[in-house]
Amino acid sequence: MAAGARYTVAAVARRLGVAPATLRTWDRRYGLGPTEHQQGTRRRYSAEDLHRLELMRRLTIEGVAPAEAARVAVQTAHVPAPAATSVPEQALPEQAAGTFEVPAGELPCADRPARSGGRVLALPRGTPASRGLARAAMALDARAVAHLIRRSLDEQGVVPTWEDLLRPVLVAAGRRWENTGEGVEVEHLLTECCGAALRSVHARLPEPGSPRPVLVACCENEWHSLPTHALAAALAEAGVPSRLLGAALPVPALHSAVRRLGPPVLFLWSQVPATATPGAIETLPNTRPGTLTLAGGPGWAAHAPLRRGRVVSSLPDALSLIRATLGA
Numbered sequence: 516m517a518a519g520a521r522y523t524v525a526a527v528a529r530r531l532g533v534a535p536a537t538l539r540t541w542d543r544r545y546g547l548g549p550t551e552h553q554q555g556t557r558r559r560y561s562a563e564d565l566h567r568l569e570l571m572r573r574l575t576i577e578g579v580a581p582a583e584a585a586r587v588a589v590q591t592a593h594v595p596a597p598a599a600t601s602v603p604e605q606a607l608p609e610q611a612a613g614t615f616e617v618p619a620g621e622l623p624c625a626d627r628p629a630r631s632g633g634r635v636l637a638l639p640r641g642t643p644a645s646r647g648l649a650r651a652a653m654a655l656d657a658r659a660v661a662h663l664i665r666r667s668l669d670e671q672g673v674v675p676t677w678e679d680l681l682r683p684v685l686v687a688a689g690r691r692w693e694n695t696g697e698g699v700e701v702e703h704l705l706t707e708c709c710g711a712a713l714r715s716v717h718a719r720l721p722e723p724g725s726p727r728p729v730l731v732a733c734c735e736n737e738w739h740s741l742p743t744h745a746l747a748a749a750l751a752e753a754g755v756p757s758r759l760l761g762a763a764l765p766v767p768a769l770h771s772a773v774r775r776l777g778p779p780v781l782f783l784w785s786q787v788p789a790t791a792t793p794g795a796i797e798t799l800p801n802t803r804p805g806t807l808t809l810a811g812g813p814g815w816a817a818h819a820p821l822r823r824g825r826v827v828s829s830l831p832d833a834l835s836l837i838r839a840t841l842g843a
């Protein structure tokens with residue numbers, strides 16, 4: 516978008532990945548509208564207006580409350596829009612400080628059609644960070660989503676990132692789909708970004724030369740695989756090697772992997788009841804030394820307690836049971 520040019524509400528909304536109604540609200544509530552509104556003409560934003568709005572959007576994605584973000588954005592009025600804008604650190608509240616740069620012309624959602632309304636994920640007990648992640652996900656801003664997840668993994672570690680950031684946003688996205696039938700694209704974007712970030716933790720930490728890694732897999736027909744990535748990343752962070760066999764592992768393949776690897780622990784994820792089959796565990800081959808089987812996920816709820824193996828209730832629960840079993 517060139518300096519001197521004028522943009523419609525629809526064009527700016529597309530560019531920012533927000534609904535046109537959101538722009539009107541920002542204008543009404545915070546005075547973040549077109550600064551040179553000519554009588555009798557349609558509302559047009561200047562490059563400088565756009566720069567302020569981009570700052571507003573980046574700050575809210577960083578978790579700054581909208582009123583505070585607007586105050587900062589309004590204060591930056593009359594600053595010429597730079598080619599690549601970074602948020603001035605002194606302008607940020609403490610929790611939002613840090614590097615966060617989005618080149619002005621490269622917002623991934625720039626060419627996507629904006630849809631009116633419903634661009635908010637409900638996070639009743641959300642933190643600034645989870646609200647920011649939800650905003651970025653709803654705007655389909657993969658770059659910001661990836662940045663926020665990576666930063667949390669680096670600063671907080673895997674378990675707090677899963678429990679306090681990723682899980683609340685995933686649950687909210689799922690609830691929105693349940694209520695409206697919308698937002699599968701948001702779930703896919705979150706899945707891509709969460710999976711990539713968690714996999715990079717799993718890959719980054721050197722694997723000690725243990726011949727018996729923990730085996731982590733999803734039940735047959737189970738395509739919800741993110742929790743297995745979270746577990747593998749958390750294990751890697753704790754120095755525990757694992758083999759991750761991903762989504763929808765057929766039962767014969769699971770049995771073959773157990774036979775071949777003889778894992779000290781097998782973790783089997785089931786998100787939905789239809790995929791939890793205790794028979795797959797009961798018919799596992801015997802290994803020497805033995806394999807402890809842990810079943811995780813809401814799908815197993817109806818089958819607890821298991822005849823063979825234990826049902827775990829959370830990521831920290833799974834992690835501490837595995838570490839205790841390995842004496843790690």
Ligand code: B12
Binds near residue numbers: 739811827
């Ligand atoms: C991302 C997602 C997808 C992605 C999955 C991509 C992937 N590779 O994982 C895609 C888009 C593919 C998908 C598809 C579908 N999905 Co889906 N999906 C989700 C979503 C948003 C997150 C899934 C997730 O990672 N959950 C993990 C955490 C966030 O969920 P949780 O249940 O709170 O988990 C806690 C406990 O399980 C516990 N826990 C216990 N033990 C352990 C052990 C470990 C190690 C961990 C980490 C945690 C843990 O702690 C967890 C929190 O940490 C959920 C929403 C939700 N609430 O889960 C819907 C959800 C699971 N999906 C749902 C549905 C219906 C579907 C589809 C059938 C939709 C459709 N019509 O196509 C398909 C089915 C696909 C299939 N055949 O398996 C429903 C399931 C309803 C039900 N109970 O049966 C949900 C709940 C959405 C909803 N609110 O209705 N989905």
